[in-house]
Amino acid sequence: MLTTQRRAMISTRLARDGQIVAKALADELGLSEDTIRRDLREMAAEGLLKRVHGGALPLTPPLPDFAARQTIASDLKCRLGRRAADLVKPGQTVFLDGGTTNAELARALPRDLRSTIVTHSPTIAAELEKHDAEVILIGGRLYKHSMVATGAAAVAAIEQIRVDIFFLGVTAIHPAHGLSTGDYEEAAIKRAIARQSAETYVLATPEKFGAASPHRIMSVSELAGLVVPADMAAEPLSPYGDGSTALIMA
Structure with a gap:
């Protein structure tokens, strides 16, 4: 050959x-x-x-820094955040991963919602300043690219909490490689949170489908659902249409 x-x-x-x-x-x-x-x-x-x-x-495009990512596809992220917020019910304990799309979710939560929000992202916690929800902020070594806490202290704190819903942030979604991200320690933190969660959801923008980042988090089949744009092309979603993971349109 x-x-x-x-x-x-x-x-x-x-x-x-x-x-x-x-x-x-x-x-x-x-x-x-x-x-x-x-x-x-x-x-x-x-x-x-x-x-x-x-x-x-496969190569995945390098992500811009956190401040720059806040300006990318902001309208689409707002839609995803509002739809995901509908999944949160009063009295639940919810873990919000870091990231700009989950920040839109935090903004979309009703201010009078009585719930407990856990996060290892100081930027997510700041979004909830005027909400009635109790906010628990997990500490550790700050991974500045994603503005989340990582390391042994963060894992130890996460292991003491059981949550109803985890909104997981990822950089890539692939039918074979699963859900992945670019940092080894951040991937370990995400797996730890998912283990403590009854249900895990991902808010997914179209460019993440069909890509694979270096560090695997979990398989797509382990998710309760993917929150995706209603006007997204059908082909990238076709590997996930078997019913094992709900496709929630926004």
Whole structure:
């Protein structure tokens, strides 16, 4: 098989599966693992994929900083936030992950809603200053890119709380690679919160579908629901239409 043919196959597999395992692909093609690894190194050097131990992942565009992200697709995020706020009932304990879309959710919550809101994001907590809800702020090492607390202290506090709903923030959603994000410690925090939650939802903007970030959080099938734009194209949503995860239109 020619180098160009192998590279085309690698690109196709990445788009379909969300990952390449070098040994598995080498065995399938009857080639040496070194050959596949060399292809992956060269493609990574050209900016076509991201090399990871044992294989490769698709590239995801680098996220702008938190302040810049607040200005991106703000109307769409407002819609998602308002729809997600409808899922919150009086008396519930709700965990809000960080992120600009979840900030819109916090703004959309009725100010007289009697509930408990837990968050490890100081920016989310600040949005709830004038709300009647009790607010519990989890502390730890501040990951400034997402403005959330991470580390052992945050995990220890999270493990003492049981919540009804967790609104999880992610950077990528893929049918094979699942829900993922760009930071190792942040992914660990998100998994810890999900373990303490009866239901987990993701507010999903269209550009996150079909992408895979380096650090996996959980599978899409573990979610109670995806809150998505009502006018979103059907094709990116088709892998999630089996009913295991609710698609909630906003």
